[in-house]
Amino acid sequence: xxxxxxxxxxxxxxxxxxxxxxxxxxxxxxxxxxxxxxxxxxxxxxxxxxxxxxxxxxxxxxxxxxxxxxxxxx
Amino acid sequence: xxxxxxxxxxxxxxxxxxxxxxxxxxxxxxxxxxxxxxxxxxxxxxxxxxxxxxxxxxxxxxxxxxxxxxxxxxxxxxxxxxxxxxxxxxxxxxxxxxxxxxxxxxxxxxxxxxxxxxxxxxxxxxxxxxxxxxxxxxxxxxxxxxxxxxxxxxxxxxxxxxxxxxxxxxxxxxxxxxxxxxxxxxxxxxxxxxxxxxxxxxxxxxxxxxxxxxxxxxxxxxxxxxxxxxxxxxxxxxxxxxxxxxxxxxxxxxxxxxxxxxxxxxxxxxxxxxxxxxxxxxxxxxxxxxxxxxxxxxxxxxxxxxxxxxxxxxxxxxxxxxxxxxxxxxxxxxxxxxxxxxxxxxxxxxxxxxxxxxxxxxxxxxxxxxxxxxxxxxxxxxxxxxxxxxxxxxxxxxxxxxxxxxxxxxxxx
Numbered sequence: 001x002x003x004x005x006x007x008x009x010x011x012x013x014x015x016x017x018x019x020x021x022x023x024x025x026x027x028x029x030x031x032x033x034x035x036x037x038x039x040x041x042x043x044x045x046x047x048x049x050x051x052x053x054x055x056x057x058x059x060x061x062x063x064x065x066x067x068x069x070x071x072x073x074x
Numbered sequence: 075x076x077x078x079x080x081x082x083x084x085x086x087x088x089x090x091x092x093x094x095x096x097x098x099x100x101x102x103x104x105x106x107x108x109x110x111x112x113x114x115x116x117x118x119x120x121x122x123x124x125x126x127x128x129x130x131x132x133x134x135x136x137x138x139x140x141x142x143x144x145x146x147x148x149x150x151x152x153x154x155x156x157x158x159x160x161x162x163x164x165x166x167x168x169x170x171x172x173x174x175x176x177x178x179x180x181x182x183x184x185x186x187x188x189x190x191x192x193x194x195x196x197x198x199x200x201x202x203x204x205x206x207x208x209x210x211x212x213x214x215x216x217x218x219x220x221x222x223x224x225x226x227x228x229x230x231x232x233x234x235x236x237x238x239x240x241x242x243x244x245x246x247x248x249x250x251x252x253x254x255x256x257x258x259x260x261x262x263x264x265x266x267x268x269x270x271x272x273x274x275x276x277x278x279x280x281x282x283x284x285x286x287x288x289x290x291x292x293x294x295x296x297x298x299x300x301x302x303x304x305x306x307x308x309x310x311x312x313x314x315x316x317x318x319x320x321x322x323x324x325x326x327x328x329x330x331x332x333x334x335x336x337x338x339x340x341x342x343x344x345x346x347x348x349x350x351x352x353x354x355x356x357x358x359x360x361x362x363x364x365x366x367x368x369x370x371x372x373x374x375x376x377x378x379x380x381x382x383x384x385x386x387x388x389x390x391x392x393x394x395x396x397x398x399x400x401x402x403x404x405x406x407x408x409x410x411x412x413x414x415x416x417x418x419x420x421x422x423x424x425x426x427x428x429x430x431x432x433x434x435x436x437x438x439x440x441x442x443x444x445x446x447x448x449x450x451x452x453x454x455x456x457x458x459x460x461x462x463x464x465x466x467x468x469x470x471x472x473x474x475x476x477x478x479x480x481x482x483x484x485x486x487x
Binding site: 009010013014016017018019021023045046047048 | 313314322323324325326327373374375376378415471472473474
């Protein structure tokens with residue numbers, strides 16, 4: 001996500017609208033609706049093959065940094 | 075004249091005429107290179123050659139003429155959109171369509187049979203009322219109609235109140251029409267080729283050379299071509315081609331599936347669509363029922379047909395037209411749609427000076443073919459953005475000035 005203080009509106013537009021529309025292998029968030037379980041999947045957007053699915057902890061470790069930059073400067 | 079016709083009829087050897095440029099080597103330089111030999115690309119070439127005196131033009135087509143989404147769309151022509159920009163743009167296109175067979179001297183089988191969109195809820199009626207008023211204000215024939223009128227317009231529509239989503243009202247668009255989609259591409263290609271444009275099929279653009287923010291040449295599988303300007307008209311692969319010119323586009327590609335039944339006698343005149351049950355149905359001049367409008371739920375560059383969509387389109391079509399229950403399906407197919415964040419196209423200038431965009435055609439590209447040809451050719455020839463397409467420029471996303479086109483699709487989304 002763009003820095004919410006330093007970013008220009010152009011940066012925001014890029015973040016909001018302009019995404020890779022890759023023809024090939026992509027990694028995506030999917031949700032199993034019955035159990036509300038979020039997981040990741042590698043999928044080929046040309047052949048419609050799902051290459052593998054995996055839990056988020058393979059990619060994400062630890063906690064997200066949610067410190068407010070303003071409180072640091074004080 | 076009758077004698078000539080008679081002579082022609084009895085001659086043992088019919089004078090066969092090539093409609094399109096026979097295959098030959100690429101020239102070293104073209105004033106304009108158009109990437110994509112579908113309806114849009116051919117329409118742009120036609121207008122450049124006929125109205126702007128630009129004849130040194132090449133259409134580079136990766137596969138064959140009109141073989142992409144031009145062949146895969148369901149041939150719906152209408153202008154009952156919701157935004158002022160959209161209505162003005164598409165109504166101009168419908169006007170051009172009405173005269174296209176004359177313009178080409180080639181029959182595109184245009185049939186103005188009207189289009190009926192169904193409301194199954196109060197909120198849909200409110201939306202239709204809004205659309206009808208916007209349309210009428212801008213000179214498009216569009217009106218809210220009651221159940222009685224719907225029964226008269228489409229006597230074989232299931233008006234039962236004992237269905238999951240009973241029909242409450244409709245939006246009747248008398249200007250709605252259909253035409254033979256292949257013939258539209260062929261007519262434009264023929265007219266362009268007659269005026270010196272070269273159509274190169276099986277010619278894939280592999281790379282785009284840019285110096286000082288100007289395109290200088292394109293590399294193809296058949297050699298390198300220098301060019302004065304490039305237009306990309308490759309809906310369904312817009313992101314892929316634009317990436318070669320390093321232009322990011324706000325597009326996601328989804329397949330849109332449709333299918334046809336075996337042919338029947340003429341029984342259904344207008345085009346009928348239902349945003350609620352997610353389907354649209356019309357009968358072609360050949361008699362087949364076209365059942366369309368099923369977008370896949372996730373992005374994909376693939377035109378496979380799925381059982382999911384066959385089931386959901388069939389059940390929706392049967393709710394509207396139960397008599398189709400015995401119909402056999404002949405074909406099911408998909409096209410790749412460029413979905414934009416605001417359901418409007420991306421047309422006009424790009425960040426690269428002499429590179430023009432004709433992209434983001436989602437599910438609304440076929441109906442825009444003629445006006446797209448006129449406006450894009452004007453832009454390329456004069457370097458001035460025509461007022462009609464100014465709202466659709468790529469820059470709008472950077473300014474957060476989207477053209478939110480809620481009337482963009484007849485059925486899906």
